[in-house]
Amino acid sequence: MNTSRPMDDPLDETSPLLHERDHGHQKPVQATPLPKGQFAIIMLLCLAEPITSHCIYPFINQLIRDLDITGGDEKKVGYYAGMIESIFFAMEALFVFQWSRLSDRIGRKPVLLVGVGGLCVSMLCFGLSKTFWGLVVSRSLVGLLNGNTGVSKSMIGELTDETNMAKGFACLPVAWSVGSTIGPLIGGQLARPHDRWPRTFTHPFWMRYPYFLPCAASAAFSAFTFLITALFLKETVRKRTPSTDEDGDPARSHHDAPPPLREILTRRVLLSIANYAVLAMVDVAFFSLQPLFLATPIELGGLGLEPPTIGIILGTFGVLNGLFQALFFARLMAMLGPKRLFQQGLLAFVPLYALFPVMSLYAKAHGLTSVVWSLILLQQVLLVVMDLAFGACTFACDGLVGKGDADGRLSRCAGAIFIYITSSVASNRCLGATNGVAQFIASVVRAVGPATSTSLFATSLERNWIGGYGVYPILISMTLALFSVSTPLPKHMWPKVEK
Template identity: 25%
Template sequence: MNKPLIVIFTAIGLDAVGIGLIFPILPRLLEEVTHAGNVAPWIGIMTALYAVMQFVFAPVLGALSDRLGRRPVLLISLAGAAINYVVMAFAPQLWMLLIGRAIAGLTSANISVATAYITDISPQETRARRFGLFNAMFGIGFIIGPVLGGVLGDYWLRLPFIAAAALNAANLLLALFVLPESRTPSGEKIDLAALNPLRPLRWVFSMKSLAPITLIFFILSASGEVYGTCWALWGNDAFQWNGLWIGLSLGTFGICQSLAQAFLPGPAVKLLGERGAILTGIAGICVALGLLAFATQGWMVFAIMPLFALGGIGVPALQSLATRLVDETRQGQFQGVLASVVALASIIGPLAFSTFYYVVRAQWPGAIWLAVVLVYLIAVPLVLGLRFRSSPINEEKSLAKG
């Protein structure tokens, strides 16, 4: 593997570490700066704020990298991340933490630039393998982040931020001396209309056949946000877990999900079909969540993890099924729509679930998992109702004629 790819993959891994690093320590950190007894709403706000900045600035950084070059945008984002984590390590007030988390979301939007860099330097025949490594690095970072945050946070609540700052500073130096520019900057004026993050969604509203699958993606993505939002609070409330155990449980969850998505979707789709694999995945998650709601001891959570892993077959099968709903000439456009939907779910999900947890926390913290089951069940009739008789392209043509 060449040196530029090592730098890019390291940057992606650190982005994922930064996302997961804060999960185990966020409740205690917010209690420290707000002096509030129930910080669930603030957790939702901070998680959603991070997602908002990614949603808004991913197309902006991508466009800037086309005009100015990939290298300067990546260097600025790495420098911004390092400075931001230093600020968050010593922020004494809530407003400073909110600003810091917003900057973290902005700098992590460099994923779009990293993707473009890999495309620039990769021949067509190697792109699939390299993007596979790209996703693997993100997954590894997301597993390491919570564990590292939990372990360091038990020594000192602000220590995970200092570690993140040091890692990003080291990667900045590596990129500064090793990373070459991957393309000649275009110098063209940026199309401001193209920077509108809601723009890809306009197309799907004109295509009735795409609405159900888009809504399914939204439901599954929003439901997945509950773990980062409520897991640490619930672990502490239900089992009095410290940062180490919260981090280990999130890391175990990430490992199970990664293994399941790597090895199970292919055989599951071959055996059950795409629709059957999606429904099996939803069923596995719902059973696991139901058991989680009534768990009384911490070891039960780890015993339930294989059922969560079974749920990992659902999204890859859904992605495969979605490609059959769109003509080859519209695949890129449709993937852009789905990316926007996932980003919106990452904003709305944390706000909704943190608000619900705020309401039920004192009476029954495990009720949050039953609420997620109800959200998943909304997707079941949508999956059963998917039809493939009319292609979206034909539908679009008929709409145009009408």
């Protein structure tokens, strides 16, 4: 373990061997242990969303073809796939802020239960849908009912203090990474079970509803999470009487009302959220385009892969990303700094998008050879490099949680934007609203991204833009334009706020 001195305290020939620490830091602060049981439940809740949202990606394009939504026109699959993927985020954007505000009043637990219950019901409905509008309503339902992302962050903020908040929020990207690995594997491996295991799945139900099994599997996880949450999760919002505050002072009861948003959203919060939104935009656009490209026939500019293979490819990213972040993020952060690492991660989307036409052209000329599979692997590696930008974007906000050793830097790297937002609010009574605004902006961006990239893909094929590859220069240009939003970020971490 590295025991070197902090970088801002250089050692020279005049430094005493045993020097005094700053007066305010004479004794190291003992970190408060995380409430493991409660955190385990929150992690289950955080797992449920990526599992259910990523579950459909390996088979959504084949599902649209099987339902004959496009009338047999393969080039139009992208339009409908993008609409189905975007509708969840659009509905979430409309209602997530209201759920977060409601959680400030009635408590976090009821809202979390509604959210995870909505995931369960929505996935069951999705697996039983036989029309395009049935799919749309199913995905809309989960977006309407689910406000768990912002509420979970609020709950973590209430379960932690300044000594362990970093470790608490560091669990969020871990849960998302695990969920984004499990979800595609479930969707890819369990789709069309009567084709893969005809001796086991013999009932006509599985032929009529070939995609119900992966939806039911993800719904079962949400149902299990609902049960555990209902039985064991403890409420973190303290109930108060209408006439008194927590100190029993009637004159101060008016403080229970959350302050106006203009007092919550400081320039630094807005700048951090803006960069997070930029990254979320190009990120969700890519991850919506990737399964569409993998499933599209080779003659139309894709690779023509089946759902099980697509699921493995999509799930591989989660495994590689988790290992790389754990082993190398802190070192790269120390070498490059947060702003430079964020910008390089954002620019990784340029070769990521450029690899799509390269793979397509080679597959058309030579088939799915080892070269194509090597390019797929290269794209997954570049995705890991890109994902460093999420950590760098959040790490830039780190000044509010203090400085520490390498372990502290690593634990803060992935969740510090949420730590920053949480730490910047005046009190817990406006915590839900603040996280709700952040999640609202992210949901709006993520609602636009899938429809944009997949519709551009379909339009490029229909109108033969640049031989059907016109979508990729457009997305690369968009990435370079959005890159300018990162220029106001400080070179190093934000200075600590004096309260």
